Amino acid sequence: MAGASMKxxxxxxxxxxxxxxxxxxxxxxxxxxxxKAKERQERCRPYFMGLKQTLESIETATNDxxxxxxxxxxxxxxxxxxxxxxxxxxxxxxxxxxxxxxPMLEEGSVCALPIGKRTVDFFARNGIEMLTTEFAEAxxxxxxxxxxxxxxITKGYLNGQYDEVAVVYTRFVSMLTQxxxxxxxxxxxxLEGKAETGVRQLVLYEPSPSAVYDAIVPNYIAGMIYGAMxxxxxxxxxxxxxxMDAASKNASEMIDDLSLRYNRARQGAITQEITEIVAxxxx
Numbered sequence: 001m002a003g004a005s006m007k008x009x010x011x012x013x014x015x016x017x018x019x020x021x022x023x024x025x026x027x028x029x030x031x032x033x034x035x036k037a038k039e040r041q042e043r044c045r046p047y048f049m050g051l052k053q054t055l056e057s058i059e060t061a062t063n064d065x066x067x068x069x070x071x072x073x074x075x076x077x078x079x080x081x082x083x084x085x086x087x088x089x090x091x092x093x094x095x096x097x098x099x100x101x102x103p104m105l106e107e108g109s110v111c112a113l114p115i116g117k118r119t120v121d122f123f124a125r126n127g128i129e130m131l132t133t134e135f136a137e138a139x140x141x142x143x144x145x146x147x148x149x150x151x152x153i154t155k156g157y158l159n160g161q162y163d164e165v166a167v168v169y170t171r172f173v174s175m176l177t178q179x180x181x182x183x184x185x186x187x188x189x190x191l192e193g194k195a196e197t198g199v200r201q202l203v204l205y206e207p208s209p210s211a212v213y214d215a216i217v218p219n220y221i222a223g224m225i226y227g228a229m230x231x232x233x234x235x236x237x238x239x240x241x242x243x244m245d246a247a248s249k250n251a252s253e254m255i256d257d258l259s260l261r262y263n264r265a266r267q268g269a270i271t272q273e274i275t276e277i278v279a280x281x282x283x
Contacts, residue, residue: 006269009262013255020251026089027244034237038172041230044143048223055216059191062209068158069188069217077109079131079153079162081185081225082123083169083232084116086138093170093178093239094118100180101168111162113149115141115229131156138233143226150222157186165221169228170235176242178235183228185221 059065084097094116101122104110111129114120116138123130135141135149153165165186170178205212 006262006265009258009265013258013262016251016254016258020248020255023244023247023251027241027248030237030241030244034175034234034241037230037234037237041227041234044223044226044230048220048227051216051220051223055188055213055220056191057203058205058209058213058216061203062205065209065213067188067210067213067217069154069186069214070190072187073163075108075163077111077162078104078107079111079113079156079165080104081113081149081153081165081167081228082115082119083138083167083228084114084119084122085236086117088118089243090236090240091243093236096178096180097168097170098122100182104166104168104182113153138229141229143222146226146229147219147222149225150218154186154218154221167225167228169232170239172231172234172238175238178239181228181231183224185224188217 080101082097082101084094088094097119105126105128111131112119112123113131113135114123114133115135117136119138120130120133120136131152135145156162157165164184166182166184168180168182171181173179
């Protein structure tokens with residue numbers, strides 16, 4: 001009986017060691033990809049920040065500026081761009097995003113543009129209208145895809161298909177902390193302050209400030225979506241690294257516990273054999 005128990009424990013130790021090798025490898029891969037994701041986000045940020053500053057300069061340099069992208073309408077329907085992962089093994093990364101989305105689904109009419117396989121599954125289960133499932137794989141979404149999404153979203157907004165567009169993603173705070181976030185993309189917020197008259201004369205916009213502004217907005221929205229994608233990817237990798245690190249530590253503790261049990265079982269078997277030999281010698 002003791003021998004069978006020792007064999008089971010030894011097989012269990014080998015199984016846990018194999019699992020720990022996998023979790024360690026996944027942790028290292030996540031750490032490597034995380035550095036690249038953060039670098040990609042930092043490289044792209046200046047370009048899209050420049051677009052934002054251009055939009056602000058056009059608005060502040062024009063008297064009585066107006067744009068259809070700034071019109072405040074009664075919100076009868078929302079469009080949610082929700083970014084989550086393609087797979088699990090990332091702690092609460094996916095579930096935290098869906099928990100933050102759930103209250104929005106109960107507020108009124110909603111349509112969604114899901115990014116990520118888990119997001120598509122979530123909206124399908126809840127019976128929510130999806131504009132497209134073309135971007136079901138978050139890992140393959142590129143900058144050009146973000147421009148495609150932006151053009152689709154802005155066109156629907158101008159046509160009155162929905163009155164507000166928001167993106168729900170996970171903001172990367174630190175290696176150990178990732179927080180669900182919700183940013184309104186459309187309508188754009190109007191600036192309160194206006195530039196002085198002298199400043200307005202420095203730039204001439206052709207064919208008109210409004211036309212230039214409206215042409216830039218889709219690119220700016222694409223930048224916002226891409227920024228949210230970069231934040232989400234970094235958050236997923238950070239969450240996966242943390243989860244795999246915890247799994248590796250748990251596996252190590254389990255191996256120590258199993259090794260202790262194995263040694264006790266082995267000691268018990270040896271003691272039993274000695275007892276049987278002594279008992280046989282006495283007879």
